[in-house]
Amino acid sequence: MTARILIVDDQPDIRKLISLTLQHLEDAELHEADNGGDGWRMAKDLKPDLMLLDVMMPGELDGYQVCTKIKQDPELAAHTKVILLTARAQQEDLDAGARAGSDAYLTKAFSPLKLLDTVDEMLGRME
Template sequence: MPDTVLERILMIEDEPDIRTVAALALEDIGGFDLTTCESGTQALEQIDECRPQLILLDVMMPGMDGPATLKAIRDLPGYTETPAVFMTAKVQSDEIESYLAQGAAGVIPKPFDPLTLAERIRGIWNQDCTIG
């Protein structure tokens, strides 16, 4: 991954309240260009419009869950290496290891602190950029 500044994030989250809080945290506090989707299916339909540099996704969603959504995104041309971060309340050590084994660059536990969310995502982005 090139040494670039993170600007565009695609967030996939089925809970409207979490989408709202995260959007405030990432757009207003973090200054990111954020596209939000309420399902994996919607994300697959909109991903080429927003061309995300990073994907932030919920693990537990109806229909297509987070891991299935990430797998589908990875199958799309141009998104095999796009860093993905899971946001979830399921953060036992074996669960975190499973998310990382599925190709996640990081895991952010829910509930998250809206004041530090953008900073945490930048930290994951910078770590991922240095791994390269």
């Protein structure tokens, strides 16, 4: 079964790095959005299995808000895992991610291997 993965980050270089890292996954369909509002709208349409979601984005919704909306939506909450991505690694940031309902939290700059391991874990692909 193909896993739908939605990458939401306002930084094109970060989106590209994540896409290049994940393109080697078999049976993964990658989608991208460059802001929280578009990410939320795409999530409602795509119903992704996994979202990689930047916390700090300009515009109508930040990553915490999008995560909260995903986890409160009955159609999405049941099967969409959310990995929050951020440069902020203070305890209050981690707590905010937990309150928003995130399934995992990666701090930038994360290694591609750590990203792949976390994605595999979220998609239930760990051996």
